[in-house]
Amino acid sequence: MLKLKRRVGLKLYTEMKDKAPIYFLLFALVALFLGMFFGMTASFQYLMPEFLKEQIPFSKLRPFHVTSVISWIVLSATGSIYFFITYVEKFKLFSRWLVKLHFIIFLLTGVAIYISFIFGYNEGREYFAFHPILMIPILVGWILFGINYFKILYKNVKGWPVYYWMWGTGIVFMCYHLMEAHFWLFDFFRLNFIKDFAVQWKSTGSFTGSWNMLVYGMSIYLMSKIKENTDVATNKMAFFFYFLGLTNLMFGWAHHTYLLPTQPWIRYVAYGISMTEWIVLASIIYNWKSSVLKIEKENNPMAYRFLLATDFWIFINIILALLFSIPAINFFTHGTHITVAHSMGTTIGINTTILFSALFYIVHQLYPDFITDKKWVKRGFYSLNISLFIFFVSLIIAGAKRSYWMYVSKTGSFSEMQDSIIPYYISFFVFGIAIFVSLLIVAVPIFRAFLKNIKS
Amino acid sequence: MITNSKPYILTIAILIFLFSIYNYVIYNTEGYVAVGKLSPVAVKGQQIFQSNQCWSCHQLYGLGGYLGPDLTNVYSEDGKGPLYIKAFLNSGVKSMPQFHFSEEEKNALVEYLKQVDETGIYPNYDAKIEATGWVEIIYRNER
Ligand code: HEM
Numbered sequence: 395m396l397k398l399k400r401r402v403g404l405k406l407y408t409e410m411k412d413k414a415p416i417y418f419l420l421f422a423l424v425a426l427f428l429g430m431f432f433g434m435t436a437s438f439q440y441l442m443p444e445f446l447k448e449q450i451p452f453s454k455l456r457p458f459h460v461t462s463v464i465s466w467i468v469l470s471a472t473g474s475i476y477f478f479i480t481y482v483e484k485f486k487l488f489s490r491w492l493v494k495l496h497f498i499i500f501l502l503t504g505v506a507i508y509i510s511f512i513f514g515y516n517e518g519r520e521y522f523a524f525h526p527i528l529m530i531p532i533l534v535g536w537i538l539f540g541i542n543y544f545k546i547l548y549k550n551v552k553g554w555p556v557y558y559w560m561w562g563t564g565i566v567f568m569c570y571h572l573m574e575a576h577f578w579l580f581d582f583f584r585l586n587f588i589k590d591f592a593v594q595w596k597s598t599g600s601f602t603g604s605w606n607m608l609v610y611g612m613s614i615y616l617m618s619k620i621k622e623n624t625d626v627a628t629n630k631m632a633f634f635f636y637f638l639g640l641t642n643l644m645f646g647w648a649h650h651t652y653l654l655p656t657q658p659w660i661r662y663v664a665y666g667i668s669m670t671e672w673i674v675l676a677s678i679i680y681n682w683k684s685s686v687l688k689i690e691k692e693n694n695p696m697a698y699r700f701l702l703a704t705d706f707w708i709f710i711n712i713i714l715a716l717l718f719s720i721p722a723i724n725f726f727t728h729g730t731h732i733t734v735a736h737s738m739g740t741t742i743g744i745n746t747t748i749l750f751s752a753l754f755y756i757v758h759q760l761y762p763d764f765i766t767d768k769k770w771v772k773r774g775f776y777s778l779n780i781s782l783f784i785f786f787v788s789l790i791i792a793g794a795k796r797s798y799w800m801y802v803s804k805t806g807s808f809s810e811m812q813d814s815i816i817p818y819y820i821s822f823f824v825f826g827i828a829i830f831v832s833l834l835i836v837a838v839p840i841f842r843a844f845l846k847n848i849k850s
Numbered sequence: 851m852i853t854n855s856k857p858y859i860l861t862i863a864i865l866i867f868l869f870s871i872y873n874y875v876i877y878n879t880e881g882y883v884a885v886g887k888l889s890p891v892a893v894k895g896q897q898i899f900q901s902n903q904c905w906s907c908h909q910l911y912g913l914g915g916y917l918g919p920d921l922t923n924v925y926s927e928d929g930k931g932p933l934y935i936k937a938f939l940n941s942g943v944k945s946m947p948q949f950h951f952s953e954e955e956k957n958a959l960v961e962y963l964k965q966v967d968e969t970g971i972y973p974n975y976d977a978k979i980e981a982t983g984w985v986e987i988i989y990r991n992e993r
Pocket residue numbers: 430433434435436437456459460463464733734737738741742746822823825826827829830906914915916917
């Protein structure tokens with residue numbers, strides 16, 4: 395009897411060992427498409443402000459959108475990292491049950507978040523609008539991830555390549571900043587509006603920095619694997635940029651709050667730290683030819699293409715980000731859609747492209763014969779990048795027009811200003827749909843392959 | 851290639867040490883202009899502001915969603931103020947839904963916006979832009 399039990403346990407173990415990461419990835423893709431759907435419905439209200447506004451106001455749709463698409467990033471990064479360490483690196487999990495538990499907790503919390511939104515239990519703040527109690531299971535999930543991660547690596551790896559550092563950092567800082575984002579629950583913060591507001595934006599800025607640690611770590615991992623050259627992940631430069639990123643994660647957040655009357659030194663520090671990112675830009679330009687372009691693409695053509703796209707979007711976004719981290723420019727761009735162009739430009743252009751690169755790499759690991767660069771997938775890829783470009787530019791123009799209204803013309807009402815931007819909102823809406831469709835075309839074969847995998 | 855991790859561990863330790871001090875100071879630093887703490891009524895207003903997601907269409911200090919206008923100084927702006935705010939809550943204009951708040955809830959929201967207004971100015975039209983790229987903002991007590 396005991397033996398039988400053990401056998402059953404073993405079978406479950408082998409199954410879960412192979413499948414849990416794939417469950418995370420499927421869940422992530424569902425969150426992505428739901429999230430983009432909510433994004434499209436939300437942006438429609440820019441065109442038809444009164445449309446269904448009592449039933450599904452923008453304020454209901456926006457949290458659905460933002461929480462879902464951020465979940466896409468976080469869940470697909472988690473699934474990919476689990477996959478890399480178990481399936482590619484073939485490390486034995488510290489505990490298979492913890493991974494399973496992690497998945498179940500996240501799945502149930504995801505459902506609970508939607509329920510909390512639908513029934514209006516959403517007294518949280520931006521990005522975490524759901525009931526604050528749901529933060530507890532999310533934190534527990536991250537801690538489980540951390541336990542498995544550090545136990546595995548501690549046992550198996552000496553002299554970590556940079557991506558292991560980045561993932562570890564991402565997990566730890568994720569836990570911290572998720573907590574920090576809820577400090578407002580304590581009167582010590584809440585009653586001091588300026589301090590409270592500053593800490594709120596500190597936490598969300600660093601929360602973004604934390605998932606970037608996970609995702610950028612993945613891009614270095616992918617490069618070192620596709621290239622079959624571990625040097626990109628072990629040389630001194632890689633570590634230099636890791637520490638630069640970490641410094642920015644810790645001390646750079648106050649560029650979101652240059653116009654908040656905090657103590658000036660907080661903003662001075664942020665200005666100084668943010669400007670160190672020019673080094674990143676310089677290095678991108680300097681290393682242009684020698685970076686990703688050298689990757690061997692025979693086996694992973696789509697993973698390769700997506701990383702090329704990442705390179706392009708990093709370049710565009712870092713220029714924008716560097717410019718508006720200068721207070722004198724931020725003064726005009728802050729509080730406009732230029733900020734939204736930055737958020738979606740980076741989350742789609744950089745994070746989502748890296749994540750899709752990972753998904754294609756993973757499909758290739760599961761099914762070496764799987765042909766990833768089918769004609770339609772390539773078309774989807776190109777139309778994604780073109781649509782995103784127009785989407786991005788539309789948001790920048792919309793933001794510039796609002797800024798002009800705020801600081802230069804200073805005439806006309808808010809609604810007149812909004813009406814004058816409608817052409818750009820239309821293009822934002824239309825190319826938002828194009829992004830949705832393009833990603834759908836790219837994702838369907840991957841989704842099918844993952845489904846096949848969990849069924850087999 | 852195996853890397854020597856010692857210098858990296860040391861660097862992280864230093865960064866985390868600095869980060870801890872920095873956080874301690876940030877958490878204990880008030881805004882630049884001394885203002886009173888949020889009153890219990892204002893806290894109630896803040897709760898209503900959050901649970902109705904006013905922030906997803908409106909900004910405070912330019913932060914939030916962008917479908918509607920910034921509300922930082924709506925309390926004290928010329929031609930606006932408590933009655934104006936309540937009028938918007940009662941009617942719902944453009945994409946803003948109509949809210950069916952009790953008088954008490956409306957007062958709480960107004961009190962919250964009043965106390966936010968006291969903390970500073972946004973948009974900060976009189977700010978001085980310097981050649982270094984720095985912006986010297988004008989504080990509430992300087993006007
Ligand atoms: C991978 C896909 C996407 C990601 C990762 C993403 C991410 C985000 C993020 C992070 C924000 C918050 C912006 C901020 O607070 O500054 C946001 C806002 C928004 N997104 Fe997306 N997004 C995606 C696709 C879309 C699509 C396809 C649409 C459809 C047009 C869309 C419409 C919107 C709208 C309307 C907002 C609110 C902007 C506002 O506050 O006025 N998003 N998105």
